[in-house]
Amino acid sequence: xxxxxxxxxxxWEEMRDKLRKWREDNHRNSEQIVDVGEELINEHASxxxxxxxxxxxxxxxxxxxxxxxxxxxxxxQELKRQFPGSQRVKRLAGMRLEALEKYEDANKQYDSIxxxxxxxxxxxxRKISILKAQGKSAEAIRELNEYLxxxxxxxxxxxxxxxxxxxxxxYGKAAFxxxxxxxxxxxxxxxxxxxxxxxxxxxxxxxxxLSRKYFAQALKLNNRNMRALFGLYxxxxxxxxxxxxxATVKKANVKYATWATNxxxxxxxxxxxxxxxxxxxxxxxxxxxxxxxxx
Amino acid sequence: xxEPEFLLDSNIRLxxxxxxxFITFLVGVIRHYVxxxxxxxxxxxxxxxxxxxxxxxxxxxxxxxxxxxxxSFLMRKFYFNNQEDGFFKNTKRKVVPPSPMTDPxxxxxxxxxxxxxxxxxxxxxxxxxxxxxxxxxxxxPFPLTLRFKPMLQQGIELLSLDASWVSxxxxxxxxxxxxxxxxxxxxxxxNGADQSRIMQEQMSGAAMAMPADTNKAFKAEWEALELxxxxxxxxxIEEELMSRELDLDGMFSKELPMGIF
Numbered sequence: 001x002x003x004x005x006x007x008x009x010x011x012w013e014e015m016r017d018k019l020r021k022w023r024e025d026n027h028r029n030s031e032q033i034v035d036v037g038e039e040l041i042n043e044h045a046s047x048x049x050x051x052x053x054x055x056x057x058x059x060x061x062x063x064x065x066x067x068x069x070x071x072x073x074x075x076x077q078e079l080k081r082q083f084p085g086s087q088r089v090k091r092l093a094g095m096r097l098e099a100l101e102k103y104e105d106a107n108k109q110y111d112s113i114x115x116x117x118x119x120x121x122x123x124x125x126r127k128i129s130i131l132k133a134q135g136k137s138a139e140a141i142r143e144l145n146e147y148l149x150x151x152x153x154x155x156x157x158x159x160x161x162x163x164x165x166x167x168x169x170x171y172g173k174a175a176f177x178x179x180x181x182x183x184x185x186x187x188x189x190x191x192x193x194x195x196x197x198x199x200x201x202x203x204x205x206x207x208x209x210l211s212r213k214y215f216a217q218a219l220k221l222n223n224r225n226m227r228a229l230f231g232l233y234x235x236x237x238x239x240x241x242x243x244x245x246x247a248t249v250k251k252a253n254v255k256y257a258t259w260a261t262n263x264x265x266x267x268x269x270x271x272x273x274x275x276x277x278x279x280x281x282x283x284x285x286x287x288x289x290x291x292x293x294x295x
Numbered sequence: 296x297x298e299p300e301f302l303l304d305s306n307i308r309l310x311x312x313x314x315x316x317f318i319t320f321l322v323g324v325i326r327h328y329v330x331x332x333x334x335x336x337x338x339x340x341x342x343x344x345x346x347x348x349x350x351x352x353x354x355x356x357x358x359x360x361x362x363x364x365x366x367s368f369l370m371r372k373f374y375f376n377n378q379e380d381g382f383f384k385n386t387k388r389k390v391v392p393p394s395p396m397t398d399p400x401x402x403x404x405x406x407x408x409x410x411x412x413x414x415x416x417x418x419x420x421x422x423x424x425x426x427x428x429x430x431x432x433x434x435x436p437f438p439l440t441l442r443f444k445p446m447l448q449q450g451i452e453l454l455s456l457d458a459s460w461v462s463x464x465x466x467x468x469x470x471x472x473x474x475x476x477x478x479x480x481x482x483x484x485x486n487g488a489d490q491s492r493i494m495q496e497q498m499s500g501a502a503m504a505m506p507a508d509t510n511k512a513f514k515a516e517w518e519a520l521e522l523x524x525x526x527x528x529x530x531x532i533e534e535e536l537m538s539r540e541l542d543l544d545g546m547f548s549k550e551l552p553m554g555i556f
Contacts, residue, residue, distance in 0.1 A: 008556040018556065032555050118341050150341060153348035179367050180352075183359040210364055216532045217362075223542045252533075259537045266540070271547045 004039050012044040016051060023058055030065035033058060038071060053082060060092055064099040072096055087113050091122050103130050121151060128160075137164055155184055162194075171202045189221035193228045200235055205244060211235045212256070226267065233260035233289070261289050301460070303431065311427050311463055318423075319470040320477065322415055327482050330411050346509050349382070353516045361528040368525045376520050383517035387510060420467055424449055427463035434459050 005015065015036050022033060037059035045052055060075035076096060079089045090113050097106035107130060113123040124147050131140035144161050148154065162177035178195040185191055196214035199207045212235040218228035239245060240253035268282045353375055360368045375382050428450035439447070439458040447461040 004555065008554065010556050014556065036555065119339060119344050150345045151348055152345070152352045176367070179363045182362050183355050186359050186362045213529045213532055216536045217529055219541070220532060220536050224546045229541075256533055256537065263541045267543055267546065270543055 003043075004035050012040060012047060015040050016044075016048065016055070019055060019058060023054070028065070030062035033062035034066050034068060034071065037062065041075075053079065057088075057092065061095065064095060067099075069096075069100070072099070087117060087120060087123075091126060094123070094126055098126070098130060098133065103134060106130060121147075121154065125157065132164070137168060140164060141168070153184075155181060162198075166198065171198050174198050175202070187221060189218040189225055189228070192218040192221065193225060193231065196228070196231055196235075200231065205239065205242060208235050208239050208242075212239065212253075226264075229260055229263055229267070233257055233264065236260065264289065301431070301434075303433075307430065307432060311430075311432055312466065315423060315427070315463060315467050316470055316474075318419065319467060320474055322419060323471075323474060323478055324482070326411055326415060327478070330407075333407050333411065343509075346512075350512055350516060353383075353520060357520060357523045360523065361526050365525050365527055372520060372523070376517055381517075383513045383520070386513065416471065420464060423467045424462075424464040430462075431456070431460045432463040432466050433461060435461060 004010070005012070010018075019033065019036060019040070022029065027033075037055060040048065040055060041052070041059065048055065056075040056079050060072050060079070063069075063071040063075065073096070076089075076092060079086075079092065083089050090109060094106045094109035094113075097103075097109060107127060110123040110127050113120055128140055128143045128147065131137075131143060141161070141164050144157060144164065148157055148161065151157065158177045158180045162174045162181070165171070165174035165177065175195060175198050178191055178198060181188075181191045182195060192214050196211040196218060199211035199214065212232060215228045215232040215235060218225050219232060222228075236253045236256040240250050240257060245253075264285060265282065268278070268285050271278060356368070356371055356375075360371075373381070376384065378384065431448075431451060434457075437459070441458055443458045444456075447458065447465040448456065449462050449464050451460075451462055
């Protein structure tokens with residue numbers, strides 16, 4: 001099998017920089033990390049210097065994702081040898097036990113970390129993910145709530161909690177979590193869009209109005225968010241079709257829906273610029289929009 | 296008042312001015328590494344971490360509350376500020392002012408601070424004063440009054456000498472403060488050789504006492520939150536959005552990224 005450097009004709013420095021970029025952007029492309037990282041570790045370990053330890057950590061987590069237990073074990077051994085008694089390494093050992101489904105051992109590992117340092121957030125979050133992996137979502141939700149009571153600022157945790165609530169169909173509480181995220185990241189269009197979707201799912205006139213507003217906000221933050229555009233169209237049409245609204249509201253919403261339709265058509269025109277397949281899809285979209293429009 | 300220009304022996308420059316600069320600099324660097332070795336870990340309690348995050352959340356609520364619906368904002372404001380069981384009203388933290396006597400770790404910290412910073416300064420200042428005494432080292436570029444003479448001209452017993460001519464001890468002290476920017480350049484920010492920063496910290500150290508701060512911080516947040524109103528940013532969002540066409544430029548590019556590199 002050709003090595004990565006041969007296939008793409010890159011030097012080890014470029015590979016190392018690519019790994020660093022993935023680390024900083026928090027990418028989860030585990031297979032690629034394993035390919036690149038394994039070659040770096042095996043061929044160029046001496047040239048990497050002190051960078052190698054963080055690369056070991058990154059590659060180990062990626063290897064656990066890809067079920068490469070051999071590689072994960074090697075990385076863990078190297079890290080244990082260099083940093084004996086480190087809590088960060090203990091957490092990695094716990095993650096490996098989790099990957100092997102030895103949940104009691106993993107739990108013991110995390111408990112020992114927490115005994116030494118009760119403020120260690122990583123260990124607490126791993127324990128919650130063990131519960132999630134075992135399918136005990138009610139307990140996971142409870143533990144996560146307790147965790148968030150102490151560490152109110154952990155955005156990752158808020159997002160995870162909102163996902164858990166959505167799976168349990170508890171949309172009110174999921175909306176609460178997403179509100180926290182929207183407040184801390186007011187310029188992130190994805191949180192606005194997710195919030196709008198949750199509100200749309202909840203249903204009811206008020207929630208539909210809120211969802212329309214937040215779809216519009218997501219579009220304002222990112223003009224190219226197609227999902228928000230479709231969401232805007234759907235929520236506006238739904239409100240317009242509802243029997244409980246008065247005429248002015250209905251008229252306004254029909255206007256919004258029409259505007260959204262125009263934008264959608266424009267987007268589909270741009271995509272593919274008049275090729276034969278594109279003409280068919282444009283027509284399909286137009287028909288779909290007409291069929292959904294409730295007069 | 297004619298100012299007679301002295302011509303100092305250039306040996307002074309070679310053997311006094313430059314060595315003092317080197318000595319000050321090297322001592323600073325050594326202080327930095329010693330302070331790293333003697334550093335004690337600051338352990339934060341769970342409560343402190345939690346409280347600081349709560350304060351951040353309340354501040355975010357005040358600043359960005361306008362992005363969430365009015366109902367949600369009021370719900371959170373109520374949670375924090377409610378008369379009977381609001382978080383800020385009810386939570387009183389145990390306040391233990393960390394005086395040096397009761398808190399042993401503070402005592403050792405203070406001692407370490409003194410040993411690494413003040414002691415070397417005094418010792419070396421005194422040694423330089425003793426070694427390089429009896430002659431004028433340099434001239435400060437601005438005129439000084441006579442009151443500065445006994446301070447800056449230690450060891451030079453000339454009544455009629457301008458106060459601008461100073462001895463080596465004052466050159467040493469000038470260096471201690473002047474080399475601060477050099478330390479930031481070479482050792483990076485937050486280095487242990489930064490004398491004046493440490494002195495500033497000691498002066499404001501009383502104000503930084505964490506436990507007492509928490510209660511006051513809560514009270515301040517409570518007041519600030521009471522005053523905050525909800526101005527929903529999404530009031531007219533549809534009109535704003537639909538006033539112009541969507542900017543779909545560059546949405547569909549011909550090239551797709553292939554592979555890793």
